[in-house]
Amino acid sequence: MAMPNSTSSRTKGPAELPDLLPEPATEELKLETVFAALADPLRLTIVRKLMLESEAYDHTCGWFGFDRPKSSLTHHFRTLRDAGLIHQRQYGLERRSRLRAEDLNMRFPGLLELIRAWQPPSNV
Amino acid sequence: MAMPNSTSSRTKGPAELPDLLPEPATEELKLETVFAALADPLRLTIVRKLMLESEAYDHTCGWFGFDRPKSSLTHHFRTLRDAGLIHQRQYGLERRSRLRAEDLNMRFPGLLELIRAWQPPSNV
DNA sequence: TACTCTGTTCGAGAAAACTCGTACAACTAC
DNA sequence: GTAGTTGTACGAGTTTTCTCGAACAGAGTA
Numbered sequence: 001m002a003m004p005n006s007t008s009s010r011t012k013g014p015a016e017l018p019d020l021l022p023e024p025a026t027e028e029l030k031l032e033t034v035f036a037a038l039a040d041p042l043r044l045t046i047v048r049k050l051m052l053e054s055e056a057y058d059h060t061c062g063w064f065g066f067d068r069p070k071s072s073l074t075h076h077f078r079t080l081r082d083a084g085l086i087h088q089r090q091y092g093l094e095r096r097s098r099l100r101a102e103d104l105n106m107r108f109p110g111l112l113e114l115i116r117a118w119q120p121p122s123n124v
Numbered sequence: 125m126a127m128p129n130s131t132s133s134r135t136k137g138p139a140e141l142p143d144l145l146p147e148p149a150t151e152e153l154k155l156e157t158v159f160a161a162l163a164d165p166l167r168l169t170i171v172r173k174l175m176l177e178s179e180a181y182d183h184t185c186g187w188f189g190f191d192r193p194k195s196s197l198t199h200h201f202r203t204l205r206d207a208g209l210i211h212q213r214q215y216g217l218e219r220r221s222r223l224r225a226e227d228l229n230m231r232f233p234g235l236l237e238l239i240r241a242w243q244p245p246s247n248v
Numbered sequence: 249t250a251c252t253c254t255g256t257t258c259g260a261g262a263a264a265a266c267t268c269g270t271a272c273a274a275c276t277a278c
Numbered sequence: 279g280t281a282g283t284t285g286t287a288c289g290a291g292t293t294t295t296c297t298c299g300a301a302c303a304g305a306g307t308a
Contacts, residue, residue: 079265113233193298
């Protein structure tokens with residue numbers, strides 16, 4: 001599961017991005033775990049929204065506009081990160097999420113197309 | 125063995141197959157539910173085995189060779205049928221399962237390829 | 249009749265997931 | 279400093295799922 005990425009001063013992206021929060025490596029991703037993470041409509045919505053409406057940007061929890069308590073959202077985003085579906089980075093006091101699209105396409109080709117075609121139910 | 129039961133009633137297939145047990149219609153299949161059903165390694169194994177090793181035959185629970193109590197297997201097969209992943213037919217005292225491959229390919233193209241590529245863990 | 253074989257249903261206990269309130273931490277702005 | 283914002287951590291209650299034993303049902307067979 002989530003590997004502690006060692007010290008607080010490690011490799012950053014070329015654009016000096018904040019560190020990634022702990023997450024499983026691409027080779028460690030398990031299909032069962034990914035399916036379990038996607039079995040919840042709210043999480044499916046998160047992933048689909050990140051896929052369809054993210055253009056080179058990461059998004060905060062608030063961006064999604066879910067009407068749920070903060071601690072519930074923390075739970076769902078953490079589930080997605082632990083399953084390897086999203087990256088998360090700490091930008092000051094905001095935590096921004098991004099789909100691991102390349103990793104998922106490499107490991108599970110076709111999965112994201114399934115999610116793209118999904119019809120979300122009426123309620124959020 | 126696979127004797128067509130004594131005309132218990134309604135419409136049978138052209139080859140006089142036993143009736144299908146209740147299952148969701150193709151249009152009713154929900155991606156969340158399918159993902160939930162596939163989140164369990166045992167059920168993923170069942171589906172994959174049906175996909176790879178079924179050649180025009182349906183298979184009984186016993187065919188899979190799982191070392192689990194019968195009531196546990198009933199539970200997992202029922203979960204798969206309720207989610208719409210398999211058909212089940214009653215052949216006398218055996219209940220035979222078959223992958224809903226056409227339905228799944230129509231409704232969720234690419235899903236079965238994901239399962240085909242899955243590497244089952246060491247334990248059953 | 250009795251026995252076997254396949255698989256179901258019921259029920260209970262254990263484990264996991266979901267929900268959410270509360271308290272807390274960190275950063276920004278006044 | 280104080281207040282507001284974003285989000286975490288903890289814990290409890292609720293719900294769901296998993297697991298499995300026990301009892302049962304139907305078909306076939308000796």
